[in-house]
Amino acid sequence: MPKNARFLVGLVAVAGVVTYLIVTGLTDTMQYYLTPSELVAKVDADPTVHDMGVKVGARIVPGSYVKTAAGVHTFTVEDPEKLTVTMPVEYEGDLPDTFNDQADMIVDAVLDGHYRNDGVFVATTVLTKCGSRYEASPEAIKQG
Amino acid sequence: MNVLGELALWIALPVALLGAILGFVAGHRQRGDLQLGAERSVYAVFGLTILASAGIISNFLYDRFEYTYTYSYSNRELATWYKIAGLWSGQRGSLLFWLLFLMLFASIAVWTNRRKNREFMPYVVGTLSTIASFFLVVLLFADVNPYLKLGFTPPNGAGLNPQLQSYWMTIHPPMLYMGFTSFTVPFAFAIAALLSGRLDSRWINITRRWILLSWFFLAIGIVLGMRWAYEELGWGGYWFWDPVENASMLPWLAATAFLHSIQIQESRGMLKVWNMALVLFTFTLTIFATFLTRSGLIESVHSFAQELKIAYIFLAFMSFIVGSGIVLIMWRLPKLKSENQIESFLSRESAFMFNNLILLGILFAVLWGTLFPLISEGVTGTKITVGPPFFNRVNIPIGLILLALTGIGPVIAWRRASKQNIKKNFTLPVGIGLGVMAALFAVGVRPFEEAEGVRVFSQSHAYALATFGIASFVMSVIVIEFFKGTRARARIENEPWPIAFLHLIERNRRRWGGYVVHAGIVVMFAGWAGSSFNVNIRQTLQVGESAVIPSPLGHDYKLTYEGMSTTAATAANANSNLAFQLVALLRVEKDGKVQDNLTTEKRGYIAQDQPTTEVGIDSSFLEDLYVILSDVPNMRGAVQNEPGAQTATFTFLVNPLVGWVWYGGLFIAIGGLIGLWPTLTGAGEPARTPTVAAARPRRPVPAGAAGD
Known part of the structure; x- marks a missing residue:
């Protein structure tokens, strides 16, 4: 179909450009998304992960939030599944309105940043999942 | 009411199942009596869903906190309007709300077609009832029944997240849901076309307005969501490429592609398989959007908690839809042959196909990026x-090609564009586009940034410059089209220009409405491009101190922190949810000229521990000044009005052209309405205008109003 040849070349070219953009975009921007325990395991296996930007999904430990005199937000996050693993976090910036460390709330946070050599996670962004979207269990309501 | 509502939900499932069976059997055996029963079951399920929804709303209005759902999303102090909106505040209710809209649209579709399109209707009813049954099964058996009881009655509810207590948030989800659910109607007709074997453009003609309606609601819903994020979330942006945001965008992209590709089928008899596949794909994406929001499989700041049971049910249903859709299309493949072929690379068909390909390219990139965490976890x-860096990197260049096609598609000739056609239609607009780029470059919009005297190439600025150029090109094409059409009509009908302009639109509302939508997209792109010049400065101020913020447009803002007022909970606001309110007042001067003051607040709500932030926005045509009260270090002191406790940290943003995103949204809404508006009765129109496009002959159709 010589009539269609140019059209087909065009189609293939567009498909190629889209694929190229997706592939290079992925390799240049992808980040590990880990829980604290996975991050610790990964750093043990490969110390260069310390210098990498990673995302961490974790639960905020109730009552752990302290703001230092210098205005740095510090709090501890824990692994939602392996409850023994905790990780201190430092963050300079504005915490989202839904950030909360109250005892009766389960707040999950997504942190962007890197895991410093001294075992502190230095966050550059903190996002929280809105606590009220979680429906508390009847037991929790009774206790509250 | 509540007991009745719960009962209605249980009765609705067997009725819907019966409707599905009756519909398919009636279609297969051609039994009119069964068909009548099937149609009545659709109305019945709609009625039962209304009862069930009314029951939920009454649970909210009467503070029945013994229900888990009411407890979780309301409290006694909540304003009545938000109690009614409680129906769609949370997972449980919003699924019912979804079903309510589905049945509303299903009933309208069945009612308006009950005496027409007899060969389709049994299958349409069967398909609609099947989908309704699915949502009823989810509601009743996937642990999301909104009538679930706690087993005791708490004295008060947990309250609604203050960020959801916003005007935008109460209308944004209904718009999206209407968009998602109304697409079920075109899907049902497509399935009916496949099953009945009537595979010409009939099903498209019937559902064209439904497709546009769905697209329209999705567009409005997405823009409202952006607007909500901009005003309420307080970070100065409106789109974060969050999975749930993406989920609403995916069906919109597919519906946009579909709206374009059906035009090729209607005028050239091509792309029949493609259109079938696209309607199937778009519908699956509307279900996928619900699935993504509800299953919690993908981490998102918006999603509801993770529910594996619901995830599996949705996955099974989506597989069923895709699987049976593919089987039906394969079965009917011989009847879906194209009547024509692409004749030239330079033709409208070709431009439309590239439009489709690029829209799907963007869709695929967004889908891939959204699902990547899941895929990578499964594989590695x-x-x-x-x-966001990934999505911006991939979608900005593809989006710019799409934008350019928006200018090319409407005026390039069908079948084969001649050199004259191209020269005549594109010389002036391309010239204008290049001229705008040159002018912007001259006034300082350059593809590099200067940091401490060093010039660095800035990709985002380069993209912005390209966007302004392409946007001007497309806008010129659209304006010239309107101009030519109006002039031609004014001459032929001897009408004054404004009347000729209105009549022009009225005669082919689909086409001119489409151009208005295109204009909206162009304006929106310009608004997005403006964001690459955003200014963001964070500063801590004592009362009386000022911050100077430079705008990229060349002037300076001087903001002086005048003071902070505090309202503790008093008798006056005892009936509201507000616990306290801190309002920082800032005096604004623009190059020394005093502007309106801005305020930004921290608010505390009863039953919510963390205060929320209200931003102050001074909007103008070219830029927004956006002020966030980021932090009040001594908040307790400030609430008690202690001296010296008013020190506050502000974030000052200047967002150039951000308003254009909303103006663009307005254009899109107007254009969509022009296309959707029912034909005015007695306006002196012969027959019904929407058939103009359907009657468009197979002969070569000249491009543009003036022709070739």
Whole structure:
């Protein structure tokens, strides 16, 4: 179909450009998304992960939030599944309105940043999942 | 009411199942009596869903906190309007709300077609009832029944997240849901076309307005969501490429592609398989959007908690839809042959196909980026995510090609464009586009940034410059089209220009409405491009101190922190949810000229521990000044009005052209309404205008109003 040849070349070219953009975009921007325990395991296996930007999904430990005199937000996050693993976090910036460390709330946070050599996670962004979207269990309501 | 509502939900499932069976059997055996029963079951399920929804609303209005759902999303102090909106505040209710809209649209579709299109209707009813049954099964058996009881009655509810207590948030989800659910109607007709074997453009003609309606609601819903994020979330942006945001965008992209590709089928008899596949794909994406929001499988700041049971049910249903859709299309493949072929690379068909390809390219990139954490975890065992940098990197260049096609598609000739056609239609607009780029470059919009005297190439600025150029090109094409059409009509009908302009639109509302939508997209792109010049400055101020913020447009803002007022909970606001309110007042001067003051607040709500932030926005045509009260270090002191406790940290943003995103949204809404508006009765129109496009002959159709 010589009539269609140019059209087909065009189609293939567009498909190629889209694929190229997706592939290079992925390799240049992808980040590990880990829980604290996975991050610790990964750093043990490969110390260069310390210098990498990673995302961490974790639960905020109730009552752990302290703001230092210098205005740095510090709090501890824990692994939602392996409850023994905790990780201190430092963050300079504005915490989202839904950030909360109250005892009766389960707040999950997504942190962007890197895991410093001294075992502190230095966050550059903190996002929280809105606590009220979680429906508390009847037991929790009774206790509250 | 509540007992009746719950009962209605249980009765609705067997009725819907019966409707599905009756519909398909009636279609297969051609039994009119069964068909009548099937149609009545659709109305019945709609009625039962209304009862069930009314029951939920009454649970909210009468503060029945013994229900888990009411407890979780309301409290006694909540304003009545938000109690009514409680129906769609949370997972449980919003699924019922979804079903309510589905049945509303199903009933309208069945009612308006009950005496027409007899060969389709049994299958349409069967398909609609099947989908309704699915949502009823989810509601009743997937632990999301909104009538679930706690087993005791708490004295008060947990309250609604203050960020959801916003005007935008109460209308944004209904718009999206209407968009998602109304697409079920075109899907049902497509399935009916496949099953009945009537595979010409009939099903498209019937559902064209439904497709546009769905597209329209989705567009409005997405823009409202952006607007809500901009005003309420307080970070100065409106789109974050969050999975749930993406989920609403995916069906919109597919519906946009579909709206274009059906035009090729209607005028050239091509792309029949493609259109079938696209309607199936778009519908699956509307279900996928619900699935993504509800299953919690993908980490998102918006999603509801993770529910594996619901995830599996949705996955099974989506597989069923896709699987049976593919089987039906394969079965009917011989009847879906194209009547024509692409004749030239330079033709409208070709431009439309590239439009489709690029829209699907963007869709695929967004889908891939959204699902990547899941895919990478499945393949490598480690979750890997991509964020806004990925989406921007991929979608900006593709989006710019799409924008350019928006200018090319409408005026390039069908079948084969001649050199004259191209020269005549594109010389002036391309000239204008290049001229705008040159002018902007001259006034300082350059593809590099200067940091401490060093010039660095800035990709985002380069993209912005390209966007302004292409946008001007497309806008010129659209304006010239309107101009030519109006002039031609004014001459032929001897009408004054404004009347000729209105009549022009009225005669082919689909086409001119489409151009208005295109204009809206162009304006929106310009608004997005403006964001690459955003200014963001964070500063801590004592009362009386000022911050100077430079605008990219060349002037300076001087903001002086005048003071902070505090309202503790008093008798006056005892009936509201507000616990306290801190309002910082800032005096604004623009190059020394005093502007309106701005305020930004921290608010505390009863039953919510963390205060929320209200931003102050001074909007103008070219830029927004956006002020966030980021932090009040001594908040307790400030609430008690202690001296010296008013020190506050502000974030000052200047967002150039951000208003254009909303103006663009307005254009899109107007254009969509022009296309959707029912034909005015007695306006002196012969027959019904929407058939103009359907009657468009197979002969070569000249491009543009003036022709070739």
